[in-house]
Amino acid sequence: MRPLEPSVRESDEFRETVDRALEMVVPLVADYAFVHLSEADGSIQEVAFQHRDAGKEPELALLLRELRPSMTAPGSVIRSALEEGDARQVGVPPGVMVSSSSNQPLKEAVDRLGPRSFMVVPLVVDGGTVGTLSFARFEDDRPYDDQDLAFAKAVAGQTGLAIAKAEQIHEVERARREAIAATDEIRLQARLLDAVGEAVVAVALDGKIVYWNRAAETLYGYPAEEALGRDLSVTAPADTDRAQLTSAMKALSAGETWTGEVTLQRRNGETFPARFTGTPFYDDSGEAHGIITVTSDLTQRKELEGQVIQAQRLQAVGGLAGGVAHDLNNALTGIQGFTELILQDLHPTSEARGDLEEIREAANRAAVLVQQLLAFSRRQLLQPKRLDLNQIVLGMSGVLRRVVREDIELVHDLANDLLPTKADPRQIEQVVLNLVQNAVEAMPAGGRLKISTLNERIGTTQADSFHYFVRAGAYAVLTVEDTGPGMTDEVKVRAFEPFFTTKPPGQGPGLGLSTVYGIVKQSEGYVWIDSEPRRGAKVRVFLPELAAEEPGNELSTEEDGPARILLAEDDEAVRTVVRRILEREGFVVMEAANGKEALAVARQGQFDAIITDVVMPEMGGHDMVRALREEGGDLPALFISGHTDDQLVRAGIAEGGYAFLAKPFTREDLLRKIKEILAPDSSRA
Ligand SMILES: Nc1ncnc2c1ncn2[C@@H]1O[C@H](COP(=O)(O)OP(=O)(O)OP(=O)(O)O)[C@@H](O)[C@H]1O
Ligand SMILES: [Mg+2]
Structure with a gap:
């Protein structure tokens, strides 16, 4: 017994084959005929029938269903034919079927449809019995004879062949559908791989490229048509790191995944840093098939790393430049100041005059450079x-x-x-x-x-x-x-x-x-x-963008009258120059070398203004001025510095409304500023 595939039984080809067989025999050799198929679970089911009088078919359906247990029981004529695969004919004596049933409609059906003569032939498909074809005759008293049986076998033989063909057609159809489904799946997978941002490339064992996704096209510059079939080595630059290659090959041939940063080459010859992962892949039987590689371009990441390194380096250089510039500034302030003082004292026709003017020029040029360095190191006091x-x-x-x-x-x-x-x-x-x-x-x-x-x-x-x-x-x-x-x-x-x-x-x-x-x-x-x-x-x-509520703050200056000035500056040269410039203009100047000293001096006398460096040992200018303010003094202050990298100092100067003069400065700068803070109304910058 060989059960038919359910999908074959349900196919149009099978239905048509069976119907054609029944049409060939009804009414020619049977008043009605029917087909049984064996099932995978060993049971037997009727699957088609035909009566010469179509009006009787519902009754026939009832009869077949009711009689199924007896017709398919072990030893029954249908089961025997099915199991033994041979044809048989039986004469049914009148009244036999009727007596076995107590079911009234069935009794009537058997009465009306109970056959006199019955024959069964197996349906053989490709050497296996799949079911039976049964014939019944009741209106004719003539029992089935060998000739009828031979005809029935011929019909069954034809039918078996037709079913075999239906099976084949069905098989082919299924294979086709499976192939389509598989192709669809492959297409879907390819589409998924195409959507991946990384280049995905599959390589056969001989190193030939067998798959090349869209990202690979973009990354390497070869379209898939061109890449397929070529050796993967087209993506490696001539000077590929041999040692790295060997270690990769070793891992891969041991069935391991290999990941590393490598240098690869695009079609135009350009090389680029990449992260490369190779994984061996196997077929269903576990046989090695090739390598799947996934590559991502690291160019951008390297660039970003470069950005960070650059920013860090600039910061380091900035710190250094700022420190140097600060010291240079003090030195230059001294040079400029003294040069100017000497020039003032010098006789207009003195021979030294030209040399001194050159010194002043050189110092000015140097001052510009220092200014630029300070700008770079972000240590200028900006007036935003x-x-x-x-x-x-x-x-x-x-x-x-x-x-x-x-x-x-x-x-x-x-x-x-x-x-x-x-x-x-x-x-x-x-x-x-x-x-x-x-x-x-x-x-x-x-x-x-x-x-x-x-x-x-x-x-x-x-x-x-x-x-x-x-x-x-x-x-x-x-x-x-x-x-x-x-x-x-x-x-x-x-x-x-x-x-x-x-x-x-x-x-x-x-x-x-x-x-x-x-x-x-x-x-x-x-x-x-x-x-x-x-x-x-x-x-x-x-x-x-300047936020709407944020004011564009400007430095304001404060006022006061005459001419006693407290000068706090730790650099002696600067201090001396400033003092001498001021004294020449008639100011009275008291010196201090740091904030602490300045505080002490301030407490002992009356001053009209303070000129102070910002950064000094012991106590800085800002702290000193703040302390004085807290003690009730409200002196106008002028900060002089070349070195104001401290946010707090800057903020404090701006906030306190103090004036500021960047070092190095000229005599004119200093005098203008000091006059400004002493008489703010008359000359506001
Ligand atoms: N517009 C530009 N086009 C091409 N290269 C530039 C341009 N601007 C700057 N560079 C490059 O950057 C370098 C540094 O520029 P930077 O302005 O800092 O110094 P410089 O112009 O060489 O000298 P300096 O500005 O001090 O006179 C330049 O030497 C040049 O190589
Ligand atoms: Mg330039």
Whole structure:
């Protein structure tokens, strides 16, 4: 016995085959006929029947169902035919079937349908018996004979063949459907792999590429058609690290996964850092089939790491530069001051005059450098104000016209509704000037220089994508763009470093961009370079929007009358110079070498103003002035310093409304400032 697949039994082909068989025999050799199939569980079920009188078919259905137990019981004619696979015919004596049933409708059905003559032939498909074909005749007294049996067998034989064919068709159909499903699955998987951001590549055991997803196309630059069938080594640069390759191969052939940072090569020959993972894969039988590799490009991450390193290096250099600049500042203040004093005393025709003027010039040049260094190390005392970048740019048009040569087209593109920001206007002018100067120098044969402003918002996601802290929010952005040769990565990475320059020696110290960097950082902004070789350079300066409620605070000065001045300064040279300058102008000056001393001096006398250094041993200028204030003195104070990196000191000076003078300063600077604080109403800067 061989049960048919349920899916075959339910197929249209099977139904049609069975119906055709029944039509061939009813009414020719049977009044009715029916088909049984064996089931997988060993039972036997009727699956089709036909009566010469279609109106009797419901009754026939009832009869077949009711008689099924007796017809399919062990030893019954149908089961025997099925199990033994041979045909048989039986004569049914009148009345036999009737007596066995007590069920009234069944009794009637048997009465009406009970056959006189019955034959069963097995349905054989591919050598196995799948069911039976049964014939019944009752209206004719003629019993079935050998001829009838031979005909029935022939019909069953035909039917068996037809069922075999239906099975085949069905098999083919199923295989096709499975194939489609499998292809769909593969397609889906391929689509999933295509959606993966990493390059996924499968390699056969011989090293040939058998799968290449979309990210691989982008990463390596080969379209899949071109990559498939080639050796994976097309992605390795010629100078691949042999030792690393060997260790990878060893792990993979031992069936392990290998992960590492490698250098790979794109189609255009460009190499890039990548994270590479290779995993062996196996077929269903556990046979090694090849390697699946997943590769992600680390270029961007390396760049970000570079950003961090650069930021850290700039900070370290800044600290160093600031310290040096501070000491240089004091020295320069001394040189400048003494030189001026001597010049004043000198006879107008003295021969030494020229030399002294050169000293003064040299000191002034050095002072400018020191100033730039201080700007870079963010140790300038800025005087931030509410500021409109557009006004700064427009206000500089005279200066820019002088800096930008005729062969350069200067274009402005300023935003209408630019956000206000807060910074020191003089310093921002310096930023614009330095950037413009660089652009001009980058275009010796002329070109186009564009200065633009616009508003930009840095979203939180964008801010988080930086590897150092970037504040999300609204910014006013200044962009200076040129059509020069642009910068290589090496130059870009170092451009902000003080003294980094690609100019020939003596043509520029390399402090332009470091000054820009320091000023922008100190203004809580960001400066970014977008540049590639041959693509020009674009420097963008982001300054945070000034919040509506935040005032653009300005330093105010205080007033008072005559001329007794307390001078606190730890550097002796500076102190002496300041004292002598002041004394010449008729001021009375009392000296102190630090804050503590100054406090003591102040308590003993009456003063009209204090001039004090900010950072001093024992007690700094700010603490000293605050202590004096607390004692009730309300002296105007002028802070002199080249070194105000402490936020608190800066905030305190601004908040206290004190005046400030950056070292080194000239005699005029000092006198102007001191007069300002003594008579603030008449001359406010
Ligand atoms: N617009 C630009 N195009 C191309 N390269 C630039 C541009 N701006 C700056 N650079 C590069 O960055 C380097 C550093 O610039 P930076 O302004 O700090 O110093 P510098 O211009 O060389 O000297 P200095 O500004 O002190 O006169 C330059 O030497 C140059 O190589
Ligand atoms: Mg420069």
